[in-house]
Amino acid sequence: MTNARARRQTLAQIFRWPLAIGVLSTVGLISALVGDGLWDAVSWLALLLPILLYGWFLLRPRR
């Protein structure tokens, strides 16, 4: 858990998170097109996620 290096992973393991983020991004891209207000907010959150993850993975303290 503390090491960035894992055992050899399967394709399913490698793409589990990317797939989830891809689906959320798609939801975010479409959501603001569908409506205003809440739909916009869903869009902001879903598309903010990759940005936050990028920052988190680069800046997280060493364990």
Add this chain to the structure above:
Amino acid sequence: MGPRLRGDDSECVENIVVISGTRPLRRWHWVHKWSSIVCTAFMLMLCITGLPLIFHHEIDDLLHEEVKAAAVPAGTPAANLDQAVATVLAKFPGQVPHFLIWDRDEPDALMVSIGPSINASPVDNRIARVDVHTGAFLDSPDITGRFTYFMLKLHTDMFAGLPGKLFLGLMGILFCVAVVSGVVVYAPSMRKLRFGAYRKDRPRIVRRLDVHNLAGILLVMWALVVGFTGVINTWADLVLKAWQYGQLAEMTAQYRGREIPAKPTPVQDAVDVARKTIPHMQVAFVAFPGSIFSSKSHYTVFMRGDTPVTSRLLKPALIDAETGKLTDSRDMPWYVSALFLSQPLHFGDYGGMPLKIIWAILDILTVVILWTGLYLWLKRRKPATGAARAGTPAGARPIEGQVVTS
């Protein structure tokens, strides 16, 4: 020189390019490498010019004075359109009206697009802004000297017209190919790494690789959508030509060969008829008889809906400019709708200021991906400068020297 590779770094170098990859995988590497190399310089330019374009309204507001429309209470009726046009033509004698445009983001101003003759190319048209409610002339700024105009021209066609557009579209297709092939080569690179791994204590090339992989995989969907909708936008001229010679020609077939009426009916009447015909929609755009988006015998009144999606889709109503009667109204064909829908998805202007800011950050992250990708390619091209460990035992894992030649 950066830090030397450590003993077990040969393993992470293996992660950079999979020497032991199967033949199809090597092909994907080749595809990723070359599609990226060809488009990277142009993609960097597109990201950099695209960044201010996300905020072009705000930048124009900041840099240029604009005469504002008068503040009026809600429900104030709109001024007569023919009077508004006459006001503009009085300011610019000898010009003729081509289009009336209602900007979604500026409901208090009407834009009148005028040219030296009805046959002149509308590309060089002048735009005059008129107060929607009072009908008063506001201003007619020359936008061609503006910073945002310069960025827009660079971004859309590099001042090279249609060939420039289509060329950038080709670069966009290569970018999409690079994204997809990047996903494929991501897998072997991450075999032994957790999602989001960033090995900050490793040499720079490893860190850059991790950043490239991380930002790349996080942005896949956004980059694909913005990239591909950008490609579709480069086909806008062709799509509109196809509509002109397809649906528009079909709808006006029985009027072919006629001349523009000497005394056309008022444009206000044409708009009123269109409103009555399609009551649940608003007027977005009017093309005058003889202009490129109409026939010589018609006003074409384009209507739009009021949700984020339907406000992008236009429905034309053709009004006979001699009788003032509606002759036809149809939904636009799918390829025009696809073009209209691809625009917000490319511009990011459909979810308020927060979405624009998110768009800008994602744009900057795309620059990071392009930059780290370029760095990795340049580093691997050079023979490993002291990076490859001397005296690697035979049969050991591949080292960078071999990576370079692959």
